Amino acid sequence: MAAHLLDGTAVSRTIFGEVAERAANFTARQGRPPCLATVLIGDDPASHAYVRMKQRRAGQLGLESRRVQLPAGTTTEEAVAAVRALSQDDEVDGILVQHPAPAQVDEIAVFEAIAPDQDVDGVTMASFAAMGLSANGFHSCTPEGIVRLLDAYDVPIAGQRVCVVGRSAILGKPVGLLLLARDATVTFCHSRTTDLAAQVAEADIVVAAVGRPELIRGEWIKPGAVVVDAGYNPGNVGDVEFSAAAQRASYITPVPGGVGPMTIAVLMGQTVIAAENRVRETAGRS
Template identity: 50%
Template sequence: MTATALLLDGKALSKQMEADLKIRVARIIEKTGVVPVLATILVGNDPSSEVYVKMKGNACERVGMTSVKVHLPEETTTEELLAAIDKLNNDDRICGILLQHPVPHQIDERACFDKIAIDKDVDGVTCLGFGRMSMNEPAYGSATPAGIMELLKHYKLPIAGKHAVVVGRSPILGKPVAMMLLNENATVTICHSRTSNLPELIKQADIIVGAVGKPEFIKAEWIKDNAVVVDAGYHTGGIGDIELGPLKDRAAAYTPVPGGVGPMTIATLIAQTVASAEKKIAS
């Protein structure tokens, strides 16, 4: 049993990443005279989506980039959104495109995600990007999973040979983080809210990733001593998908909520946009 678990401080690491990105953005501007641009698309007026888009715009500004905000009305059709994405795909100034999830129910979200050009898919949401990442080919990974991997690597936590249990199977979080862990030679079990014997499976985890989207769904007593605990959830009241309180003196390491995975998502999105801008210069 560990005395105190290692805190995986996503807030601190994201600040370090931003400091490095600021230097890289300044170099791009110096070489080309062009400021890299991230386009964000928000459909409708979901308050939490508005907050997330604003946070992403602020992060762009902090590193010296620009963000172009495309705000479409609630009643936007799939065709109208596809046309808006197409316009951004064909705009040479745009280095990355982010379509804020979720979109209103009448829109075919998957068709719209997949319309994003692969070289501008800096949020890692296209089927093509997911396939390439899964096959260990060059691609921008889904921002939250890629941020989680960056955090584990930064703190030099061993992944190869470990049993990782991912609770959640969403196309932009559970599935991609499972593939990324597999690519780093972990043995991966993917579970979800309908998995039988979930507590028994979680008890086997050396690395547990909570990505189920339900507040404190994963109980502390299900998690063995000295596990690495990654909580990718965020709910009202500042709690995640895992009951973290009792784990702070039992786990080997854990991500706090807030201040763990969240800041890494935004920092990774910005980092992948900068990488896209650098590729544009090189091509």
């Protein structure tokens, strides 16, 4: 069988339309657009490309995009100070710290400088706790995008066996938490799991988020399983051996065009929600 594609580009287009409408309504009411501030540390070309893409999309949707560029030699203290300054700005609704930061910067400390109500990328401890406790708060963008993509194609989650390959704090762990909250049975694996092939072979849904090209072999996929490849490696190669996996899976994400557009869609949507929440909270205090 040949798998159907989980087309993140098509699904994100619908979300972008909703975001643009809400952003326009917000701007009409408040006299300013929702504002996303992006903090970029250093000179990594891929990071610069990602930030430009996010800025371009924000502009297309009617959001203001504010870019803070810090030099490669920036210290943790300097990065924290820059983020705290943005958190104190009443016209900044969401803050994104572009990952990765240079080695000398403590990313966790910089993330924690983001006020929880501005953490539209879902990277703070408060957001992680909200995902784990199914409480109100922003979700990590890629994990939330994955869940929305599965929902868009009516992929059942409750009762399914899920294998998450990857354990990062911004992707592997939170996507497992979100799927667990939807009543899936979740197994976390990684590049050092000794029986990785056997774990993948048992899964109804495989989420690959380990950052190693084609680590997940096509023959490991259980016939009819759903494969979500959140990896992106040089040459437009994901973490899954796409051609072979597509012959066994029922649904599979392309790379690119699968998870990536959903990440951007969630980021933009959560920025508008942050703006709306801040207005409501300000009105409630007056």
